[in-house]
Amino acid sequence: SGGYYDAGDHMKFGLPMAYSMTTLAWGVEEFQEAYQQSGQLDEALSAIKWGTDYLLKGIVTDSQGVKEFYGQVGNSTALKDYWVSHENLENLTVERPAYKIDREHPGSDLAAETAASLASASLVFRSTDAAYADTLLNNAKLLYDFAEQYQGKYSDAINSEQRKNDRESSGFNDELSWGAAWLHKATGDANYLSKAEGYYEKSVGIGNLYTGWTMDWDN
Numbered sequence: 059s060g061g062y063y064d065a066g067d068h069m070k071f072g073l074p075m076a077y078s079m080t081t082l083a084w085g086v087e088e089f090q091e092a093y094q095q096s097g098q099l100d101e102a103l104s105a106i107k108w109g110t111d112y113l114l115k116g117i118v119t120d121s122q123g124v125k126e127f128y129g130q131v132g133n134s135t136a137l138k139d140y141w142v143s144h145e146n147l148e149n150l151t152v153e154r155p156a157y158k159i160d161r162e163h164p165g166s167d168l169a170a171e172t173a174a175s176l177a178s179a180s181l182v183f184r185s186t187d188a189a190y191a192d193t194l195l196n197n198a199k200l201l202y203d204f205a206e207q208y209q210g211k212y213s214d215a216i217n218s219e220q221r222k223n224d225r226e227s228s229g230f231n232d233e234l235s236w237g238a239a240w241l242h243k244a245t246g247d248a249n250y251l252s253k254a255e256g257y258y259e260k261s262v263g264i265g266n267l268y269t270g271w272t273m274d275w276d277n
Contacts, residue, residue: 061112072129123205165212166230169205170237
């Protein structure tokens with residue numbers, strides 16, 4: 059439960075949702091004074107927390123760190139033609155299974171983007187809820203370690219039949235760079251900055267980073 063739907067078909071895709079939380083937290087972190095002046099800071103923080111609480115629920119750990127992370131709710135094949143209002147979701151009769159990445163079926167893009175969302179959110183909650191900020195940052199570190207150690211595209215783990223070719227990833231080096239950048243900003247640890255620079259260079263070198271255009275949920 060929780061989090062945000064991707065559209066009116068009741069699908070929850072973890073990668074674009076995590077990206078949305080990262081960019082929303084980025085805006086609050088950079089323009090917090092404006093949010094305060096407009097009387098919208100509490101609303102912005104609530105919107106971020108609604109997403110990050112959901113993302114935290116999907117993390118499963120053991121003594122070695124993260125062992126699996128749930129990155130999708132709903133099956134695109136079953137839900138693609140089933141559009142009803144979200145308020146009437148209790149009338150939905152189609153099954154909405156949950157799908158995960160794990161050590162044998164990795165998703166570095168999904169895990170690293172989620173790490174970015176939790177790290178960036180930790181910055182905006184640090185002054186008002188330090189305990190929650192610590193929870194976010196600790197889980198961001200765990201997810202990033204998982205993303206880096208077990209490398210692969212999430213869309214190869216959560217296969218195309220389960221997604222109906224929706225939200226397929228173009229690669230994961232960009233998310234490994236992005237996640238490390240936010241962890242560096244949240245911790246000040248220079249090791250994360252080195253990782254961010256290294257994965258950025260790798261992304262440019264293999265040609266899957268659109269350096270002439272803008273950023274989006276996939277790139």
